[in-house]
Amino acid sequence: MSERLASPPAPGDLPEPREGERLRLEAGQAWARIFLHAGAHPTTFDGFRRTPLAKLGRFDAFGADGVDGVLYAAIAHPRPAAGTDTTALGAFDPSAVATCLAEACQPLGVLDRAAQRTLVIAELTEPLVVLDVSSDWAARAGAGVHLSAAPRALTSRWAAAVAQRWGDLDGVAAISSVRPAGRALALWAPRAQRVVASSRVRLHRGLDDPLLHPALSWAAAQVDVVL
């Protein structure tokens, strides 16, 4: 395996995912996200970013097969499908909140107290299907572990190739680049938009809410973020 991530192959040359490499997130799957609810670019719990950024997101697949938005979130254990042997699951880290916090505060390691951020925890009411790029698929594709670490301009070209190749994928699940134990989701609009919007919100509070302090400070200590 190369020590660097190469350019993605043509979409048609990407290897077909095998069983289990397409991760089906079932109805009831909890997901978490920290987002800015105020400021120059406020958004909502289900708001997709509609423009590529100078500081690129890792899996911004803009322009590929109609993708016109991206939303980053985190999951803990995927909810197993009915009949699944749950003992087989266990590779996913707990605490999606710690993953979200690490992602929101990277690379500074400081929670900007002036930024008005909200934590949302929601539950899918319909399934989503994402490519698990931490699976063996990445090895067969020649990407290895680099999709979580290589420069984002390059990993976003891989994301675009994946989105172009499989129009039925809602996004990707990946190792969080700032918290390797955590699992991040990148979801694409318009594909995932309706399902994300139909999620059942179970917690929606500003990070400055004292009721969140125990959870937030615990998560901050996990990932070495200064509050």
Next chain:
Amino acid sequence: MPRTLDDALVAYAEAAHTERETVEAELAGLLAELAATSRTAAALPEAERAALAAVATPADPADAAVAPSLRGALARRRMDASAVRLDDAARRLGISASAIRHVIGARTGGGTELLGCKDERGRWHVHAYQLPDAHGRGGQPASPAGRRAQRTLPAGMEPLAVAAWWDAPNAGLLSDEREWTPRGWLGTGGDPARLVEVAAAEGRD
């Protein structure tokens, strides 16, 4: 490992280059806050506790950690304590104190190009991370290009986060397959316009 609270306070103060009394005062304040928070945190509705549990995050006051808030409080205090008097900053920058007064503020936004804090007599001090050292090195944030970038950061961004931003590798500043810090980018002749673009992209999800 320190065995007593007193040992721990001394060890922390030494590591943080501050006074034991400072750490003690901060810790006392934080513990008082935490006690108050613990009482209110217990009021988190059961359904929301379950939501946190569903993403494997504890929600009980007993799980709260003091260190992240303590480190933040100390870092903010240290930053203010090491800020530089206006006339000293003006001399280091080769501009007038009056010129600094026109562009200084406690948080980013509006016309704020330099960040600082006021002392108990209401006099401005400039946060040191922006200024060149005694050898004239490292003053990129206070250079004309640096001030343009700083003015472009999200309104209200606090100095501790801004100071960290200058010294953190930035995915938007890519050259030779390396992510540069904003300080390093300007210091090695990187395009100032690119830095302003990157600053403008902060504060987006």
